Amino acid sequence: EDKVVQSPLSLVVHExxxxxxxxxxxxxxxxxxxxxxxxxxxPTFLFMLTSSGIEKKSGRLSSILDKKELFSILNITATxxxxxxxxxxxxxxxxxxxxxxxxxxxxxxx
Amino acid sequence: AAGVIQSPRHLIKxxxxxxxxxxxxxxxxxxxxxxxxxxxxxxxxxxSFYEKMQSDKGSIPDRFSAQQFSDYHSELNxxxxxxxxxxxxxxxxxSQTASSYEQYFGPGTRLTxx
Numbered sequence: 001e002d003k004v005v006q007s008p009l010s011l012v013v014h015e016x017x018x019x020x021x022x023x024x025x026x027x028x029x030x031x032x033x034x035x036x037x038x039x040x041x042x043p044t045f046l047f048m049l050t051s052s053g054i055e056k057k058s059g060r061l062s063s064i065l066d067k068k069e070l071f072s073i074l075n076i077t078a079t080x081x082x083x084x085x086x087x088x089x090x091x092x093x094x095x096x097x098x099x100x101x102x103x104x105x106x107x108x109x110x
Numbered sequence: 111a112a113g114v115i116q117s118p119r120h121l122i123k124x125x126x127x128x129x130x131x132x133x134x135x136x137x138x139x140x141x142x143x144x145x146x147x148x149x150x151x152x153x154x155x156x157x158s159f160y161e162k163m164q165s166d167k168g169s170i171p172d173r174f175s176a177q178q179f180s181d182y183h184s185e186l187n188x189x190x191x192x193x194x195x196x197x198x199x200x201x202x203x204x205s206q207t208a209s210s211y212e213q214y215f216g217p218g219t220r221l222t223x224x
């Protein structure tokens with residue numbers, strides 16, 4: 001059975017801090033790993049990673065995949081209160097359905 | 111840009127009633143996925159459709175059925191509702207033809223069974 005494990009489950013930081021969220025996976029026929037941000041609504045797509053070692057970047061967010069060690073990290077620099085959300089990691093095997101981790105609840109305090 | 115549309119956004123039903131949730135994918139997306147997210151839980155895959163055919167099945171109860179129509183919209187039919195069916199139901203769409211792995215989620219339908 002496919003497994004996605006995220007850590008930490010919860011994180012509280014102050015504005016301006018840098019955070020690193022972790023996602024490890026065990027997936028048959030791995031195709032890609034996706035990161036989503038979920039506030040009180042639908043998950044919003046952040047990144048899709050398919051190749052090892054290539055960093056994807058969008059503003060203060062960046063992510064990288066290590067297919068040898070089977071993990072990915074999501075970095076957020078200079079955090080803001082608006083970054084407070086649950087960050088979900090998901091993998092797609094060959095049949096493309098997403099298997100999600102439990103998520104990391106990030107709280108950024110002013 | 112057009113997004114995934116789901117209706118209704120909120121639904122309150124009583125036990126043993128039926129419910130129908132609708133999903134309209136992003137234009138030119140041919141694949142639809144349904145997920146169920148319970149309170150404080152991660153989304154769980156229920157079922158998916160590609161070109162109007164069921165492509166994969168997850169943890170969908172036998173009381174639920176779904177289909178995709180010729181205009182690519184999808185409906186999730188839920189019968190004999192139970193209290194445990196109360197959850198947020200998301201639909202996501204993707205373009206398999208474009209070989210894209212990215213799935214985009216709709217706003218969800220919050221189902222409350224009383």
